[in-house]
Structure formats: structure tokens, C-alpha cells
Amino acid sequence: MARSLHILAIRPLDSHACAREDRHVTQTIQEERKRTAPRVHPAWWVAGVSFLVLIGAAGFRATPGVLIDPLHEEFGWSRGSISFAVSVNLLLYGLTAPFATALMERYGIRRIVSGALLLISAGGGLTVFMTSQWQLVLCWGVLVGLGAGSMALAFAATISGRWFVARRGLVTGVLTAGGAAGNLVFLPLVALLAEGPGWRFASLTVAAAALAVVPLVLWLLRDRPEDVGLTPYGAGEDYVTPPPPPPGAARRALRALREASRTPVFWLLAGTFAICGASTNGLIGTHFVPGAHDHGMAVPVAASLLAVIGVFDLVGTVFSGWLTDRHDARRLLAVYYGLRGISLLFLPLLLEESVHPPMLLFVVFYGLDWVATVPPTIALCREHFGEDAGVVFGWVLASHQLGAAVVSFVAGMIRDTTGSYDLAWTSSGALCVMAALMVMAIRRARVTAVG
Incomplete structure (x- = not known):
């Protein structure tokens, strides 16, 4: 005892x-x-390489809009049929995103991104040998669409979520703005090449640019901060390393969709983001250059205006990320969609042969709003869906690209049928106003809804 x-x-x-x-x-x-x-902190190097990757992906997505008229003139294909290939590109870009996000969780970012860049390079390079419309759909639609979808905006959400705790909204905005920088770098160059040496030379140039990014990805891009013995940027002393992802990337993507689709928040985010894609990538990104050319504007000049939209998109998206860290994401989205809708309603009155001050005002105004919707949309996904936010945002992005694909094709058909894009501009403006009303129906999350 x-x-x-x-x-x-x-x-x-x-x-x-x-x-x-x-x-x-x-x-x-x-x-x-x-x-x-x-x-x-290595997080900034990873963010830098990711920015370059997104620039390349954006350049390939933007290129078909510049090539619509050259392809129409050489092969005699209708603008609607050419727009169909762009629609396939946009659709696959969106549908690939949620699975690519899950695959990055399972197999690593470097492998998926490197493979995606090789796919895009192959698609752009093989285009020069095409003689039929189905080959355009295969190259620009399928190959480039799958590759670009693997480096979609969900990739930006994955990088910011893994590597950053502090400045997450800002980094999301900067990475999202990589798309704007892609337009800035590629569009004027591609337009000049298409007008000069020809569209084939332009396609090969963009293919080579994508291939050149692969060594940087293999050298500098790391999957997680734990791989280099560090914690994410801004992580506190109580930071706990997340467990490894479970097996079954595709099953996880489908499970996240099934659980998220039971909530009205998901459908509101998906619906508003579909309108976002319809009014940006699907309409302006694909048809602004040929639409301006219809009014007598030279293709390089119209492409330069689209690039200037990209410059101000860079500023607007970064600023939106900063605002998202400080203000209600729902109210920000309502303002963004409302202003975009108003600008599109005025666009038919502004298109002329020469560039004039009201058109420049539209370019600045629309550019600041182009992808400003992404940081608050990602923030709402994190707020409502927790650990599955990256995969859920991949599905929300799929709706974005579905809207873009539908409007890309429909706008081309409207041009073939009516001889003008006016109905496409005004209809998309009305949809944006509706999105501004829809987003305010999203309630604040008290607890994590999924995850």
C-alpha cells in the first residue's frame, strides 16, 4: 500500500x-x-511561377477570338461553326477544373500542370496541319480545353489555400489577374502575327510559349510548404499540418458536388458565375475583336483594346482581392455584376471604326470589373464549404465555363443570323443585372456547410 x-x-x-x-x-x-x-518565403516563388502558368493558359484561351476572321476567310467556315470549337474549349476548360483540383491533391501540382502545358502546346502546334472543322474542334477545342482546364482558376484557389494563411485574398486576386496578363502579352502579338505571317505562325508561337514554361514548373513549383520543411506564409505557431488527401480523386470531386448541390448557396454561386463566364470569356473574350472589326476597326487595334481591358483587369482583380479580405463578398459581387451589366448595355452605341474617348472609358470600366468576381466567389466557397472549398469552386468554375460556352456559340449564331452582335451585347448586360440580384440572396454562413 x-x-x-x-x-x-x-x-x-x-x-x-x-x-x-x-x-x-x-x-x-x-x-x-x-x-x-x-x-x-518560398510561397512567393510558388505564387510567381503559378502566375506565369496562368498567363500561358489565358493566352491560349484568348487566341481563338483573334483567329475567327482569318479562319473564316481561308476556309470559308461560318463564324458559328468556328465559335463551336471555342465553345468546346470553354466547356472542357470548366468541366476539367474540379477533377484537376482533386488530381492535384492526390498526385501533385507539378505533374498535373506540366502535363497540361504539354497538352496545350500539342493542341496549338497541330492546328497548323488542319484542313477540316472537326480538326479545329479536336485541337483548339479538346486538347487546349483539357490542358487549360487543368490550370483553371481552381488552380489559383489551390495555391493560395495551400501556401498562404495571411494575404490569401490578395494572392488569389494576383493569380486570377494572370489571365488578364495573358491577354496583355498574347493578344496584340497574335493579332499582328495573324495579319502578317499568318495565323499558323501565330499558333506555333503560342504553342512554343506554353512549352517554355514547363522547365520553370519542374524547377520552382512545389506541391506543399511541408515539402520544403516550412509552414504556409502567415501561419501561426498553432498551425497543424493537414492530413494527406484520401485516395480516389474523381470520387472526391463527385462527392463534393453531391454534398454542395444540396445547398441553395451552391446553385446561387453556380448561376451567377455562369453569367460571369457568359459575359466575359464567352462574349467579350471571344467576340469583341470580330465585333469591333464589323464596324471597320482593324483587328490589331481591336486586339489591343482587349489587351488594355486585361491591363485594367489586373488592377481591378488585385484590388478586389484586397477588398475581399475586408468587406462582405456578397455586396462586392452585387456591385461588380451590376456595373458590368450597365457597361454591356451601352456597348452597341460605342463600337465605331476608330477609337474614341467613350470607347476608352468602356475599356477601363469593363476591365476593372472583368475577373474581379473571382476573389469574393472563392471567399464565399471557403465560407460555406470548408475543406472542400477548392473542389467546390472547381464545380462553380465549371458553371462559369458552361455559361461561356453557350454564349460563345449563341453569339456566333446571332452574328450569322442578324449580321450584328448587338442582341448578344444587350442580352448579356441584362443577365448581369439579374446576377447582381441573385447574389444578394446568399445568406451568411454561421457554420461550415460542407467539409
């Missing part, structure tokens, strides 16, 4: 000693991390 009491008496002392030892070990590890941590 005395021996038992003695053991019970010293156990609390042993427990306290172990706790002190654990605290000492933890403090030592933290001090060692601080001494060995690089001055520039």
Missing part, C-alpha cells in the same frame, strides 16, 4: 516534467525554423 501511494505521489511530478520537456522541444524547433527560414 505504501509503495502504491509513493507511485501515485510522484506521477504528477513526472507529468509536469514531461510537459516542460515538450514545451522546451517545441520552442527549440520553432527557434531552429526561424534561424533556417529563408528571407523570402
Whole structure:
């Protein structure tokens, strides 16, 4: 009995000693991390390479809009049939995104992104040998669509979610703006090449640009901060490394869709983002250049205006990310959609042979709003869907591209039928006003809905 009491008496002392030892070990590890941590957190290098990847993906998505008229003139294909290939591109871009996000979780970002860049390069390069419309659909539609979808905006959400705790909204905005920078870099160049050496030379140039990014991805892009012995940028001392993703990437993507689709929030986000895609990638991104050319504007000039939209999109999206960290995402989206709708309603009155001040005002105004919707939409996905937010946003992005695909084809048919894009501009403007009303129906999340 005395021996038992003695053991019970010293156990609390042993427990306290172990706790002190654990605290000492933890403090030592933290001090060692601080001494060995690089001055520039690797998260910023990963974000930089991701930005370049998104530039390349955006350049390929934007190129078909510049090639509609050259392909129409050489092969005699209708604008509607050419727009169909663009629609397939946009649709696959959206449908691939949720599965690509899940595959990145399972197999790593570097493998998926490198493979996607090779697919895009193959699609652009093989275009120069085509002689039939189905080959255009295969190259620009299927190959480029699958590759670009694997580097979609969900990729930006994955990078910002894994590598950043602080400045997450800002980084999301910067990565999203990579699409704007892609337009800025590629569109004027592709337009000049298409007008000069020809559209085949333009396609090969863009294919080579995508191929050139692959070595940078293999060299600098890392899947997680834990791979280099660090925590995400801005993580506190209480940060816990997330568990490895479960097997079955496709099953996870479908499970996330099934659970998210039971909530009205998902359908409101999907519906408004479908309108977002319809009014940007599907309409302006695909048909602004040929629409302006219909009014006598030179193709390189129209492409340069679209590139200027990309410049202001870069500013607007980064600023939107900053605002998303500080304000209600729903109210931001309502403002963005409402302003975009108003600008599209005025567009038919602004298109002329030459560039004039009201058109420049539209370019600036529309550019600031182009992809400003992405940071608050991602924020709402995180707010309502928790750990599955990246995959759920992939499905929301699929609706974005579905809307873009439908309007890309329909706008081409409207042009073939009526001889003008006016009905396409005004209809999309009305849809944006409706999206502004829809987004305010989203309620604030009190607890995580899914995940």
C-alpha cells in the first residue's frame, strides 16, 4: 500500500516534467525554423511561377477570338461553326477544373500542370496541319480545353489555400489577374502575327510559349510548404499540418458536388458565375475583336483594346482581392455584376471604326470589373464549404465555363443570323443585372456547410 501511494505521489511530478520537456522541444524547433527560414518565403516563388502558368493558359484561351476572321476567310467556315470549337474549349476548360483540383491533391501540382502545358502546346502546334472543322474542334477545342482546364482558376484557389494563411485574398486576386496578363502579352502579338505571317505562325508561337514554361514548373513549383520543411506564409505557431488527401480523386470531386448541390448557396454561386463566364470569356473574350472589326476597326487595334481591358483587369482583380479580405463578398459581387451589366448595355452605341474617348472609358470600366468576381466567389466557397472549398469552386468554375460556352456559340449564331452582335451585347448586360440580384440572396454562413 505504501509503495502504491509513493507511485501515485510522484506521477504528477513526472507529468509536469514531461510537459516542460515538450514545451522546451517545441520552442527549440520553432527557434531552429526561424534561424533556417529563408528571407523570402518560398510561397512567393510558388505564387510567381503559378502566375506565369496562368498567363500561358489565358493566352491560349484568348487566341481563338483573334483567329475567327482569318479562319473564316481561308476556309470559308461560318463564324458559328468556328465559335463551336471555342465553345468546346470553354466547356472542357470548366468541366476539367474540379477533377484537376482533386488530381492535384492526390498526385501533385507539378505533374498535373506540366502535363497540361504539354497538352496545350500539342493542341496549338497541330492546328497548323488542319484542313477540316472537326480538326479545329479536336485541337483548339479538346486538347487546349483539357490542358487549360487543368490550370483553371481552381488552380489559383489551390495555391493560395495551400501556401498562404495571411494575404490569401490578395494572392488569389494576383493569380486570377494572370489571365488578364495573358491577354496583355498574347493578344496584340497574335493579332499582328495573324495579319502578317499568318495565323499558323501565330499558333506555333503560342504553342512554343506554353512549352517554355514547363522547365520553370519542374524547377520552382512545389506541391506543399511541408515539402520544403516550412509552414504556409502567415501561419501561426498553432498551425497543424493537414492530413494527406484520401485516395480516389474523381470520387472526391463527385462527392463534393453531391454534398454542395444540396445547398441553395451552391446553385446561387453556380448561376451567377455562369453569367460571369457568359459575359466575359464567352462574349467579350471571344467576340469583341470580330465585333469591333464589323464596324471597320482593324483587328490589331481591336486586339489591343482587349489587351488594355486585361491591363485594367489586373488592377481591378488585385484590388478586389484586397477588398475581399475586408468587406462582405456578397455586396462586392452585387456591385461588380451590376456595373458590368450597365457597361454591356451601352456597348452597341460605342463600337465605331476608330477609337474614341467613350470607347476608352468602356475599356477601363469593363476591365476593372472583368475577373474581379473571382476573389469574393472563392471567399464565399471557403465560407460555406470548408475543406472542400477548392473542389467546390472547381464545380462553380465549371458553371462559369458552361455559361461561356453557350454564349460563345449563341453569339456566333446571332452574328450569322442578324449580321450584328448587338442582341448578344444587350442580352448579356441584362443577365448581369439579374446576377447582381441573385447574389444578394446568399445568406451568411454561421457554420461550415460542407467539409
